[in-house]
Amino acid sequence: MKKLRLSRRAVLRGAGGIAIALPWLEIMGSGREANAADPAQRFVTVYTPGGSVIDNGAGENRWRPTGTETEFTLSSILAPLEAIKHKLLVVDGLSMYSAVGEQHQAGIIAWLTGTTQNNYAQGPSIDQVIATRISSENAMKSLQMAVRWGTGKSHGLLHPINAANYEDNATFDPIPPRLDPQAMFDDLFGTLDPNNADDAIARIARKKSILDFVDRRYVTLSQQLGSYDRQKLEQHLTKIRELENALDEMVVPTATCHLPEYVDTSDYNPTTGLESADDGTIVDTSTDEAIPKVGKFMIDMLVMALVCDITRVASLQWSDTEAKHTFPWLGLSEHHHFYQHDGNFRPTECEQIAVWYSQQHAYLLQEMDAVDMGGHTLLDESVVFFGSELAQPPTHSKDNMPFLLAGGGGGLRGGRFLRHADLADRSHNNLLVAILNLFGDERTTFGDPAYCTGPLAGLT
């Protein structure tokens, strides 16, 4: 088991796995008040697999609230979000028309990119576009994390069935999420051996020398190659420069930025089913059982990564679209996909799972809302987008998507229930461009333009 050593001088570290220690600094809060006219400051996406229960087989929508835009009652699935309802914007009635391709794959690809499937996505995901805009100078441009990911036939590979985030570059490469909570803790918040704490400056200098050497070597070599290969090395070099940049973006503790509570997750194997080179000796009985604990730990780290300004854009994936894991803590011994449709549609079990995801989401939002950023909360300056790759499991329908927004960033107004069922322009691409607008990006279309008629009205 990992033995964590902390000292008062221990500090957080930036990207690149580079731990440094610096003297404890006092908070230098901006004291800035949130202002409706300000662009949003942080963006979080949360993915859950298999949609919700839009029709339980008896014609009941178990997800949709009832009531008017401002006077509404949350459904049984959304009920766990009651305490944070005033900062929640329920966006009902949208369709993912751009999800063209394999049913689950096209759904997770289109969710944040608004593009149709051609193996992977054909455009960047909005989180990456936003990261380019607001997070390029941070230690990490963006942070992707996933719980119980790569559960099925993707066996070990980054597959269109499990990839939600796509680079904001020329080739829209799929982005692999971080899976190992222990490595995540070390990489984001690792500490130095107190004995070495005094040579932080030397260590940074050493890292810089090494990366500088590596950087120069990529430049030299890429110049000797043809255009296709050169482009590859240049793309790699871009990432090396992110690491170099991170060395200048050290994170220091403040009153609000501190180490998340450490959680022992030695009973959780983040690569169950993933490591195709394993020799088959892994016998995994406890990983599924540990999911709630791991999920909470990841949320704590995600929130702290934002608080500490390690990054401004984060994504959390609850499993992949296959969702081939069980829910022993709910008494559900089959995997989620089984309840969705492999074992016929089981609305009761699907609802149970959806309720549990709502509980976890409520925890995330409440944690974000508990952080004072100087007169307003972290949630107030953020936009949190909760979604899935489809709406209704047995049909794979992508109408009436169970989308939630939360936060107050960019003037987003919560405490409301928006229904777009009657609108002609209910393509979810319109929501994507409207979210971009909250961040000060003024474009009027996003993703495949064939599925976008302009920003969705009513968010602010």
Add this chain to the structure above:
Amino acid sequence: MVRVRLGLGALVLGCACYSGAGGQGDGGDDGSEGGSDAGDTGEPICGDPDAVFPGRAPLRRLTRFEYNNTVRDLLGDDTLPANAFPSEEIGNGFGNDADAQSVSSLLAEQYAAVAEDVANRATISTTALSALTPCAGEIVDTTDPATEEACVRTFVEGFAMRAYRRPLEPGEADALVELQQAIRAESTFPVSLAAVIEAVLQSADFLYRVEHGVVDDAGRRRPNGYEMATRLSYFLWGTMPDDELFAAAGSGELVTDEGVLAQASRMLDDERARPVVRHFFDNLLPISGLSQLERDPVRYPTYTAAIGALMRQETQTFLEREIFEGPGTWSAILTAPYSYMNGPLAQYYGITGVEGDEFQKVDLDTTQRLGLLLQAGVVAGTIHSNETNPVVRGSFLVQKMMCNVIPLPTGDVLAEVKPPDPDSGATARERYSQHSSDPACTPCHQLMDPVGLALENYDPVGLWRDTENGVTIDASGSVPGTNTTVDGPVELVTAIAGAPQTHACFARNWSNFAYGRTLDANDDCTLAHIEQAFVDSEYDVRSLLLELTQTDAFLYLPEGEG
């Protein structure tokens, strides 16, 4: 001059829903970039002694498997550190597709973190330092700087050459020594040496397989000796060249086809070839997740994760013995009347007389089992729930074993796709009957379901069954593209083993893996060569592996820009 008929390899089966989208493979078959124009200007004339058609040769990066092996051989680090890297993209299905190797922020970060860890371990003690180079273990505080620098230079020259898999260019060693000196000014000797290792392990020269090539007397561009040694070692061993390959590279032995073949033969006879073959099949067959299959213990009480692991071991052992010690032909592998089991696995199958934990050869009841594809792990590994799914099982055989591309449903058909109600029939055939009656489903599903339905005698944990829910299973089916109807799994795999398409597909899969690409139209000559050679060898797997080193794609490089 012989005009070879081309295009047997990947066959897109026509069905109404065909959209042109291949599904899961990554793109990158854009022949216009970085390579030869062969094939773009019409059908190449294969076999022309004056022309070569190497196809594309994009820059390849080490996979996790290769990185692990390489640091083991370079530094003795057997901790499998690359398992910390994020997953590869799906690409050609083997994780080594050069066109599907983008670098994420996480990967770059992990390259740095892993390099730091590996470098740390390599310099952690006097013993470790001595292993790097003997003089390094003798450096102490009082060593004079000139002696220390000489030692650093000795280390750098040997280490970087092996890490880059080529002789160093002028100035390269100097730059590394300079780096070491700069770090040394601020830290200890071991820390400064670690910095060299850390830098080298992140360099493109280490992580990528750079091929500049040389032009031969006939004006053709070939990998130079070191580049060829690297091609050979990563293809057949999944790691860096050994001393003998380096020597062959330096002596000019690898600029002839015969020299390449001689080394390939030596390497294939070596134990080190076995992990690569295992790695290939772990990616080709649905067996890598067997130890993590989740099954209802009430319905399948004898199945456990430990049994899943044994199933995988059965398939791996069988393939290894067949290929390296047995008849070694793909047709024999597909129709072998025996397998390898230990006591617990045999008991699981209901076979008596097998004792102990050692795997041993076991004769099969050939009315129920025959060859690789009916092994419990292979028929269980495609199933992801407590019910069998003939579509997924059939799709695996049709697409992965026969290279028939079945397009994904799209558009109007997509909206109608709905998995069957598990209570809609006692048997899978009843539950999936809409596929054979509904005109929206039939065009595509007639290409998969009849294959999967012929496997219905195996339950979701790979065991034989005659009935499902009390109803006798009808395991009749057919093999698409062959006009063959079959009754039951044994007839099915016999028919599959007899189909030329199956063997062409196996050759294509090995080619994609060996060349680290998804072969495209520019590779038709290479594929034709390989498929024909495979037929001529009566489907001998070892011959196929050797032949893969004798193609234009392996021996030559496309005309380069750089």
